[in-house]
Amino acid sequence: MERSSVAPDVRVSALLALLTCVVFANALPNGFVWDDASLIVDNSAIKRVGNIPTLFSPSWFRDDVVKPAYRPLAYISFAVDYGFWGLRATGYHATNLLLHVGSVLALYGFLRGVLECRAAAVLGALVFAVCPLRVEAVTYVKSRDEMLACVLLLAGLLLFQRFHRVKEQGGGTSAWPSFGLSMAAFALLPFAKEHGLVFPALLTAWV
Incomplete structure (x- = not known):
């Protein structure tokens, strides 16, 4: 992007963030539903910071504990939410909404x-922001894994794009921080949700 376009893009980003928050604000007063009970309300593992290392153990992801899907980042984020909000669902809904806003802004960029x-x-960003297909992921706390994977994927693509652009413009070593952050996003993706494994394929298609 040209330097002269930065200010308009900042304004557009602010408006996109505001609109996204307005559209989904009615989810904030909602409580926990369905699988939220077993994954959050009745889940003792997220209620102590000292349990966070346990959340990386594959043995914890069993049928008799949680659904057998290895997605530790979601449970770590629940533990952080619990530290701030206890079992007040509004805070968990707010986290999902903020992750969605982050995804919208990354997509716009x-x-x-x-x-x-x-x-x-x-x-394109507006359609993604308010698309009815996103409602369940944003408003259902349990879908935190989906929200984390989405923001990591889009942020990773945005960072890789910036790396590629700066490198082409002869930016030298100034391009590499974006590359490093992009690879960090890729490394975290599989811990959010399995479909994050498509990230290498996307980068391969890019280059």
Whole structure:
């Protein structure tokens, strides 16, 4: 992006974030539902910070403990939420919403890098922000794994895009922090949700 376009992009990003929050604000007063009970309310492992290392143990992801899917980042985020909010569901819903806002902004930044038309990038991010298909993931606390994987994937792509652009412009070593952060996002993705494993394929297709 040209330097002259930064200010408009900041304003657009702020408006996208505001609109996303307004659309999903009605989820904040909601309580826990369905699988939230077993994964959060009745889950003693997330209620002590000292248990966080246990959440990386594959043996913890058994049918008699939680659903057998290795997604420790989601449970660590629940533990952090519990530290701040206890069992007040509003805080957990707010975390999901903030993760969605982060995904929307990362997508907008990525689209600005591949589309010449700002309006097209805004439209793409806007559709993603308010798409009904995103409602369950944003408003269902249990879907934290989906929210984490989404923001890591989009942020990783955005960072890799910046690395590629700065490198092409002769930025030298200044490009490598973006590359390192992109790889960090990739490394964390499988711990959020399995579909994060597609990230290497996306980067391969890119280059």
